Amino acid sequence: MAKPFITETFLLQNKFAEELYFKYAEKQPIIDYHNHLPPAEIAADRKFENISQLWISGDHYKWRAMRTLGINEKYITGNAPDEEKFAAWAKTVPHTLRNPLFHWTQLELKRYFDVDDYLNEASAKDIYANINSKLQQSGYSVQGLLTKMNVEMLCTTEDPIDTLEHHKTLGNGNFGTKVNTAFRPDKAVLIENDTYNDYLAQLEKASGTVINTYNDLKDALLKRLDFFHENGCRISDLGFNQLPFETFTDAEVTAIFEKRRHGGALTVVEADKFKTALLLFLCEEYATRGWVQQFHLGAMRNNNARMHRILGPDTGWDSIGDYMQATTLSRFLDALDSKDKLAKTILYNLNPADNELFATMVGNFNDGSHRGKVQYGSGWWFLDQKDGMIKQLNALSNMGLLSCFVGMLTDSRSFMSFPRHEYFRRVLCNLLGQEMQTGELPQDIEWVGNMVADICYRNASQYFEY
Known part of the structure; x- marks a missing residue:
């Protein structure tokens, strides 16, 4: 790591x-x-089913970056499965160096889910599974997330x-x-x-x-x-x-x-x-x-x-x-x-x-x-x-x-x-x-x-x- x-x-x-x-x-x-x-x-x-619904849905900052990288809209606002949308965002993150999205991404992963790994294509699957598991625990509902912060x-x-x-x-x-x-x-x-x-x-x-x-x-x-x-x-x-x-x-x-x-x-x-x-x-x-x-x-x-x-x-x-x-x-x-x-x-x-x-x-x-x-x-x-x-x-x-x-x-x-x-x-x-x-x-x-x-x-x- x-x-x-x-x-x-x-x-x-x-x-x-x-x-x-x-x-x-x-x-x-x-x-x-x-x-x-x-x-x-x-x-x-609300208790979110997965990190894509919590973190990517509705976030047009991320969407603009993904579009710039040439990612198809179906993985952004379209009907692709949530895990594939997360993978598309993970692919984007290494390319956001010097954009505030890079800092925000790593800071948010750390503060909410104690994730230190860099988010990228190689780590996406494990991070997705790890966070989704935590989202089903007490303290990770909407009110829990606000209390945590x-x-x-x-x-x-x-x-x-x-x-x-x-x-x-x-x-x-x-x-x-x-x-x-x-x-x-x-x-x-x-x-x-x-x-x-x-x-x-x-x-x-x-x-x-x-x-x-x-x-x-x-x-x-x-x-x-x-x-x-x-x-x-x-x-x-x-x-x-x-x-x-x-x-x-x-x-x-x-x-x-x-x-x-x-x-x-x-x-x-x-x-x-x-x-x-x-x-x-x-x-x-x-x-x-x-x-x-x-x-x-x-x-x-x-x-x-x-x-x-x-x-x-x-x-x-x-x-x-x-x-x-x-x-x-x-x-x-x-x-x-x-x-x-x-x-x-x-x-x-x-x-x-x-x-x-x-x-x-x-x-x-x-x-x-x-x-x-x-x-x-x-x-x-x-x-x-x-x-x-x-x-x-x-x-x-x-x-x-x-x-x-x-x-x-x-x-x-x-x-x-x-x-x-x-x-x-x-x-x-x-x-x-x-x-x-x-x-x-x-x-x-x-x-x-x-x-x-x-x-x-x-x-x-x-x-x-x-």
Whole structure:
């Protein structure tokens, strides 16, 4: 067997980094305040039949790598047997050197299943059998896996029409991890979508409100906001190319909604007026309720039209977009702040060219009312790897206060993604440890270590007040 890759000092390059990690970061509970985990599987405490279902199904990071290597789609999202899909992924892993997938793969195998062997074609069969055997044991169900990773709180992401039945079940149970939800109203806002009126029919049913006018739409969303709030929701989320901002009148927005409701096509300006109005309305409501709002900006989605038709969204055909962000983002946040209706806010960029832009934008609206009220969010999606994390940490450090940062999240659909918190913590401790060694930071472990503990856990605990 090759020498284990994931050692105690993985990514920790000096004694300062090691002490920061082991004393102040390693044992901190995890608050995963944004992910896309299926709450039904948490509530049912699903026990997976095999590692492919747990680890490969739904993971478009792995799928993109497999496609690049020339693996046929039937072994990715197709109907090949699960063991053959695992073998195809195992074949891919040796080719992922310097891609974060290599680190994540070995770290996840080690932390969940104590597997030190490198995953490759030669080891695939034994590793597959070994892990599948463990998955049938107590402690390896969904709730067991979350407990193993010391997850104190996680927040899934649901549409306003969701019944939250699984969150209710979890709320009435005795699972030690707090499972919350985030309100994601994208489909109610994106009026230009071809399926917009179909979606409103679903919203009508969920809210018990006939939606004929713009005011009806707001009433329906208010009912769903109240319902989510009553069921413990305190976080919202939005995923757009960029935040829109167009000046509007109530009469204009009413007419635009009526036009779309009757099947009319909208101009870009009309759509942006509507989206601006509805988003400002929702964000003011978040502030009134004391919620945290999150904006994920900059993804260019569904680039491959042929594969989107075949497989649908969220299957690995998205990339970084180069949208203009600053002007509309500033005007949108300022419109809320001018009414003192700007909720706690986290901004995430997907284009690394926007790092300093976002890091400085948050400082425009930190008004002293809360510690780190407006946050520059962690490296997201294509940026949640070592280089992306370091660049985000450096931009935040240079332009704001790293000490107030609420730390990492998974943004994942996989129950095996939680070692990414460990990965982030090791990167953070190594970055600080290197600067302690060179004399750029004080060689005071307690001082720097307390900042590490804040970033890894305490800031998020205070910020989200769950």
